[in-house]
Amino acid sequence: MGNWVVNEGISIFVILVWLGMNVFLFVWYYRVYDIPDKFFYTRKLLGCCSTRIRRQLDRNLTFHKMVAWMIALHTAIHTIAHLFNVEWCVNARVNNSDPYSIALSDIGDKPNETYLNFVRQRIKNPEGGLYVAVTRLAGITGVVITLCLILIITSSTKTIRRSYFEVFWYTHHLFVIFFIGLAIHGAQRIVRGQTAESLLKHQPRNCYQNISQWGKIENCPIPEFSGNPPMTWKWIVGPMFLYLCERLVRFWRSQQKVVITKVVTHPFKTIELQMKKKGFKMEVGQYIFVKCPVVSKLEWHPFTLTSAPEEDFFSIHIRIVGDWTEGLFKACGCDKQEFQDAWKLPKIAVDGPFGTASEDVFSYEVVMLVGAGIGVTPFASILKSVWYKYCNKAPNLRLKKIYFYWLCRDTHAFEWFADLLQLLETQMQEKNNTDFLSYNICLTGWDESQASHFAMHHDEEKDVITGLKQKTLYGRPNWDNEFKTIGSQHPNTRIGVFLCGPEALADTLNKQCISNSDSGPRGVHFIFNKENF
């Protein structure tokens, strides 16, 4: 429980505060329109409850999606409420309503009067409603921005996002139209209320009952109305400004020169780009956004950094899976056999690095690092950095032993990471410290033919798949055994457990940490850290 609070506590707290504010504001503005006299006649005519759409700074994807669903929900409520509103207002103008509403709607027809009902033409429904929708700014902006919102949502579903990224990316930029439309949506001020001066002369609570006498008796002159000023822009102008700043910063950063110093092709459609940029500083486990104008002038794609901060270049490993990566592959000349001149390599723009650094790794004496599938990529950076720190005898490195678990489905994803492990293996042998890093690669997707292959080569010195001295294991690791073994080998230590992988695995490891830790202050303690790389 303690671990859960530490790992998720802040996010949950922020979300609860945000939801609480949503609820509060909804209720507050409901009462703003429900209680005061200013809107007495407005309420009589409509029975409306206006809603506000709030957008707040989003910190990560989950929050972004939650905000999006909240916007969609409020849009639905708002639209449905105004549909009723328009229908009844139009009906009141064509004498298809109760006499009181008709009388209220008539105010404004005479020359010196200000109107309450924003529908002035006497066109009956449904044409009346449609007419209002296309002649009022609120109607036009409402329909346009709701359409934009729907297009954004349908192109953001998982299928489209994963397989047809360009559609998702370009359609998402409709949000610019959405927010501009939202800011000017209320500019025509069709929601009306009684003016303050009129309220002094004409008190609704006293006068509402004798509407036929208004203007004829002294204490009930004809009331005067005015429209509510738009309010939404006050909420969104701050975040919009911040977003604009962020894009400007990205643009400025993209103008900085980035030089590709080396391109390495790895087997199974992976390439590694090593680059240099003046003033670039990174920490372990961070990621960058990359743009290649030769391939696409507008697209930015995120990649985890796989180099260590101690190196004089920074690198990313890219798997070739779609249009953009294919284009990059060709632009870097990876499909050609002969040596490429440096000046032929394409220009690259880099934004970042982003993400929280995972420096906690260095403060434990013993760590267990678990990477599942693609989640192993940030560990490349961590392992390299740990090795550099170890060789240079860095003072802040308390790490004495690393247990590394890499879980993946098939052997294809191995190759470049296996090269890294081989390099570390050789270097550790030279330093006579083969025990520093012990790694377990677990193939979870083996089949019959692979199994027989392994069985045949079981006795060879190097593993048949990776070429490493430590053998590959098949199937998922038995976490209970692993934790018990490690716990017994390191009594009385705090062992950090770091995971980059799926939720289910996080739950498993968390439970194992709790059940294998000793209860007292002495004894072995496993501390679970879920990293959001």
Added chain:
Amino acid sequence: MGQIEWAMWANEQALASGLILITGGIVATAGQFTQWYLGAYSIAAGVLVCLLEYPRGKRSKGSTMERCGQKYLTRVVKLFGPLTRNYYIRAFLHLGLAVPAGFLLATILGTACLAIASGIYLLAAIRGEQWSPIEPKPKERPQIGGTIKQPPSNPPPRPPAEARKKPSEEAAGVPTGGPQENPMPVNDEVV
């Protein structure tokens, strides 16, 4: 955008339009707006669109994620053959369904969304895409005895290695594959 299959996006858009048509229709009918029968039509059209669009078509490249429980509707949609396979027909069908709902403010959003979906389907049809059902792969039942052509030639219980050499010398002239002659008497101990 070379790899995109527009039909996938058209499908999502059409499904959303169906839901919006249903919602707008409910608002108009429940609120008893003027000419609310158009709202009732909108509900019916929305339901039809949703049923037609719910089963996702098979992608030409890669695997396709099925929607939950779509296999029942897949069978129904498949029955209509070319009417549902061809995206030109779908595009014009959606356009036609959308028009009557455009006469009511409550349902006009559904009209606009469905019209957009129709346009994307037209684009998909021009690019030659078509709907194919996602069928469950027939389970490959392991062929019992399929790869065994002959019974094993030296099944256990086997005598020790020395005794084994004799039958192989004798068998040089005897064709293999015949019934096994056990060099030692063997009892079937199963009672």
